[in-house]
Amino acid sequence: MIELPLIFVGGLLGSAHCLGMCGPLAISLSAGAPAGSNQLQRQLVFSVGRIFTYGFCGAAAGFGGAWLSNESRTLVLSQAWLAILAGVLLLLMGLVTAGVLPRPTARLLGGLPCGAAVGLKTFLSAPGWLGALIAGVFTGFIPCGLVYAFLLKAGSTGDMWLGWLTMAVFGLGTVPLMVLVGYGGQFLSVVSRAKILHVAAWCIVLTGGISVARGVAQLNPPAEAVTADCPFCEAEGQGNSPGVATPGL
Amino acid sequence: MSNDAPPRYCDFCGLPLTASFAFGHPRSKAALEEYCCSGCQTVASVENSKQENGAAAHQLLRLGLAVFFTMNVMVFTMALWSQDIYAAEAFATPLASSLRGVFRWASLLFSAPVLFLLGGPIARGVWSALRRRAITTDLLILLGIAAAYGYSVVSVVRDAGHVYFEVGAMVLVFVSIGRWLEAKGKLQTGESLDALARLLPAKVQRLDDQGNFAETARKEVRTGDVLRVLPGERFPVDGVLVGGQALVDEHIVTGESRYTEKTDGDTVYSGSLNVDGDVRIEVTAADGNETVSRILNLVRQARREKGYHQRLADRIATWFVPAVCVIAIVAGWLQGQEHGLDRGIMTTLAVVLISCPCALGLATPMAVWTALGRAARSGVLFRSGLVMERLATVQYACFDKTGTLTTGKPSTGELVVSVGESRDYVRETAAHLAAGSTHGLSQAIVHFQRQEISDWRPSKDIAVESLPGRGLMAEVADVGPVVLGSRRLMDENRLHWLDDLQPNATEVEPSEHQVFIGWDGKVRGAFFFAEQLRPEAAEAFDACRQLNLDLRMLTGDEQQRAIAIGNRLEIPTVSQQLPEEKAATLQSLAQQGPVAMVGDGLNDAPALATADVGVALGCGADLSRDTAGVCLLADDLRGFPWAVGLARETLRVVKQNLFWAFAYNICGIALATTGRLNPIWAALAMAISSIMVVGNSLRLGRYPELGNHSEAEESSDKLRSTINQKTESSQPRLVTTAP
Numbered sequence: 001m002i003e004l005p006l007i008f009v010g011g012l013l014g015s016a017h018c019l020g021m022c023g024p025l026a027i028s029l030s031a032g033a034p035a036g037s038n039q040l041q042r043q044l045v046f047s048v049g050r051i052f053t054y055g056f057c058g059a060a061a062g063f064g065g066a067w068l069s070n071e072s073r074t075l076v077l078s079q080a081w082l083a084i085l086a087g088v089l090l091l092l093m094g095l096v097t098a099g100v101l102p103r104p105t106a107r108l109l110g111g112l113p114c115g116a117a118v119g120l121k122t123f124l125s126a127p128g129w130l131g132a133l134i135a136g137v138f139t140g141f142i143p144c145g146l147v148y149a150f151l152l153k154a155g156s157t158g159d160m161w162l163g164w165l166t167m168a169v170f171g172l173g174t175v176p177l178m179v180l181v182g183y184g185g186q187f188l189s190v191v192s193r194a195k196i197l198h199v200a201a202w203c204i205v206l207t208g209g210i211s212v213a214r215g216v217a218q219l220n221p222p223a224e225a226v227t228a229d230c231p232f233c234e235a236e237g238q239g240n241s242p243g244v245a246t247p248g249l
Numbered sequence: 250m251s252n253d254a255p256p257r258y259c260d261f262c263g264l265p266l267t268a269s270f271a272f273g274h275p276r277s278k279a280a281l282e283e284y285c286c287s288g289c290q291t292v293a294s295v296e297n298s299k300q301e302n303g304a305a306a307h308q309l310l311r312l313g314l315a316v317f318f319t320m321n322v323m324v325f326t327m328a329l330w331s332q333d334i335y336a337a338e339a340f341a342t343p344l345a346s347s348l349r350g351v352f353r354w355a356s357l358l359f360s361a362p363v364l365f366l367l368g369g370p371i372a373r374g375v376w377s378a379l380r381r382r383a384i385t386t387d388l389l390i391l392l393g394i395a396a397a398y399g400y401s402v403v404s405v406v407r408d409a410g411h412v413y414f415e416v417g418a419m420v421l422v423f424v425s426i427g428r429w430l431e432a433k434g435k436l437q438t439g440e441s442l443d444a445l446a447r448l449l450p451a452k453v454q455r456l457d458d459q460g461n462f463a464e465t466a467r468k469e470v471r472t473g474d475v476l477r478v479l480p481g482e483r484f485p486v487d488g489v490l491v492g493g494q495a496l497v498d499e500h501i502v503t504g505e506s507r508y509t510e511k512t513d514g515d516t517v518y519s520g521s522l523n524v525d526g527d528v529r530i531e532v533t534a535a536d537g538n539e540t541v542s543r544i545l546n547l548v549r550q551a552r553r554e555k556g557y558h559q560r561l562a563d564r565i566a567t568w569f570v571p572a573v574c575v576i577a578i579v580a581g582w583l584q585g586q587e588h589g590l591d592r593g594i595m596t597t598l599a600v601v602l603i604s605c606p607c608a609l610g611l612a613t614p615m616a617v618w619t620a621l622g623r624a625a626r627s628g629v630l631f632r633s634g635l636v637m638e639r640l641a642t643v644q645y646a647c648f649d650k651t652g653t654l655t656t657g658k659p660s661t662g663e664l665v666v667s668v669g670e671s672r673d674y675v676r677e678t679a680a681h682l683a684a685g686s687t688h689g690l691s692q693a694i695v696h697f698q699r700q701e702i703s704d705w706r707p708s709k710d711i712a713v714e715s716l717p718g719r720g721l722m723a724e725v726a727d728v729g730p731v732v733l734g735s736r737r738l739m740d741e742n743r744l745h746w747l748d749d750l751q752p753n754a755t756e757v758e759p760s761e762h763q764v765f766i767g768w769d770g771k772v773r774g775a776f777f778f779a780e781q782l783r784p785e786a787a788e789a790f791d792a793c794r795q796l797n798l799d800l801r802m803l804t805g806d807e808q809q810r811a812i813a814i815g816n817r818l819e820i821p822t823v824s825q826q827l828p829e830e831k832a833a834t835l836q837s838l839a840q841q842g843p844v845a846m847v848g849d850g851l852n853d854a855p856a857l858a859t860a861d862v863g864v865a866l867g868c869g870a871d872l873s874r875d876t877a878g879v880c881l882l883a884d885d886l887r888g889f890p891w892a893v894g895l896a897r898e899t900l901r902v903v904k905q906n907l908f909w910a911f912a913y914n915i916c917g918i919a920l921a922t923t924g925r926l927n928p929i930w931a932a933l934a935m936a937i938s939s940i941m942v943v944g945n946s947l948r949l950g951r952y953p954e955l956g957n958h959s960e961a962e963e964s965s966d967k968l969r970s971t972i973n974q975k976t977e978s979s980q981p982r983l984v985t986t987a988p
Contacts, residue, residue, distance in 0.1 A: 049317075056320045063327040123313060134313030137320070160331045164324070 011173020049136020051171035061155035062163015083215030086152035090208030098201035360414035393598030427936020434943035441622030488530035495526025554633035580922035602931035603917030612906035615946035620899040628882035636878035641900035644842035650804035652849035685713025792890035
């Protein structure tokens, strides 16, 4: 998957946007921790929890995509259409973030993260690494446009393990900034966050563009490649993907 | 379970325990902690352990950890399903086949902790129910989950057959999260009451033997103690002011939005706010018996009486559980015969999950309790949930006049005495009698006397007899029997009318009250009082009309006066009704539809008791008026339509809840018995169903507040000035004939 590095960069730079939402959770993980606990370790465990959830959701999306294309294979090339849909959404989202398109006025579930911080308080302030892990697991479920867009991308892979991989890579990309924020507090100014976000936006646009191109290519395949609709499924689906042994972490 | 058995309540949320199928008798009556569901049990253990370091977190971590393990199980299960989708590839190589085995073992490994973490609390709930000799659906759910696990373990070991670890784990997670949210929601039914209880300070300043004020717990205060209350503090108990003076905000108790000035000898109520004085009070009612506690106790009592809908739900729930057991087992057996053992287990589990009567049991009490608490927060006390159900259905509303439609405090009147009588003597004699009654006109006569002689005290030697609807009678030294009251009372006692007091000798305004006094064969004097319409009456009546209530005025007063007031409010009047006649009028009206009677609860107790729902106004200071089913703490007529609105909304919510619970159960069972419902969806639906009922009921807690005070006062001022203008322009004032 040539997008994987792009997805990683999308996650890495896109998490500048996440700092607004998930950042406070990471900070309260440090602030609420009992004295003497290893902050870096807690932050890493928290991120592992998040990646675990992203991976789980990615696997579910990938499985859903596989199931959908299997169910509808005689009707439409749903995997191709999913790729196009995910691509278009990523394009739109990237263009909106880059400021090319106007920002939609209504924000879906905008107030949720604040409520989530209250709900996760017990986990965030619990001693030991278990609380941090569980807090991370639940943080991963917080609605986020960026996550949704990449989930659609994961669904369009039409393979469970590829879906898992897509989201896990995205999650890995979000680790550095989140850990730094949680560990070192507010080190990025609003201006620098905006600049990073701008670069991230174009990464997302690029990922979307590739996804659309891939979908269109699948819709008009060269005659000999009709059955091999995803060259990676074969390779990864055989069981040699890194996902097999790791989901349990 | 017999309906006669004393109702039992959950030790956590306080809601009644869902009626369930019971066998035998509990072995001991020892105080077992009883919870209505495993959610309450778990949340209770978290709440109880909040003091202990980390124990609360421990319980939540269990749930979080179980979710984590379940997500793992789901990933492995999806991997297995993926192999089913691409079956050709999955079984093509030996590696793929052995991966399949790995996934199955991994599912077993990760689902076992879930069974231990979440099955434990449910098992404890089932065990405590069994000790109460009750069979709950939780028992069946637990058995179903255990069967699914058992079957899957055997499949893994034999390396053949389906595995259902994900079903067991997901069902446990959904049931636990659902119950948890449900328990949290249920606790909110009492939130309004807790807010009231929190008004009282926990610590008070009590005068000790050395003459110093020492900080003491409120619970240790006894009647007769002297407490110091500083400005800005709430009075912790009921008492009498024995030092200092203060402006007091009694809104919480009497609904009066203006501050009341209190000085030595005045009564103060617990919960009311000392605005500006450093005062001492002598305790008259200690903790537990003071006003706020009495209000809370009334509401708690009200919650214990089950209404019609709750009894209906209870009756159904009693046979529901055994019926579901039978349906589940039969459906499971049939499916098992046709499609194999695993399908049978799944069907049974789906049936018991989808038919869990949680929503049914919660439907009524959740809504009614939330509404009772909401009403109490706005100073409306319902004696029971049943009263609330009845108030929702009333079609007719009858109002007493004096003290209900009018302020009950007639404006300072005039006294006309017959020629030769001492004006002061007549006024004082009348005041002695009037002091023995709480009727508005009697109070006005006492007030009238105090305006002349400010330190006047009523005689303690005069025993006053009250003649309902007519007046008062007493034996006064020197003059013999004295009667004070209506024209009718004078005629009944054959008192002679002197010329200057003849009915046609004085020009009387239609809305004016006359009270006569006479002794020794003659009518000696007449008091004239102008009644003041309540400023909020017109607004309250508009609200009543919007609720399509048929309004009447029912009064013992004379026709002329009644019609004058009735016309102003545009309602039909029935006048000259003695208390027993009021009751008869209400009874005949009740044949056409449910009737509510609104009165001040003082002299219309029989009418309040006769009506389907009696509503007493302004009983904040006197909660003992229990002839009324609904008590409006505030002396504000608008509380009545507000209460009707809330009651109707509550009934609507109860019906929605019951409809939803029934419809959900019936459709769900039908779907589950055919084996088309995966237990995971059934568990999700079960959790969503209960949470919907809880959420729908908690909406009542956000029922809008009764009017905005500043607005209401503005409009009442306007209304008052219009009424006064009308009064002034109608007829010239009466001229007193001096003795």
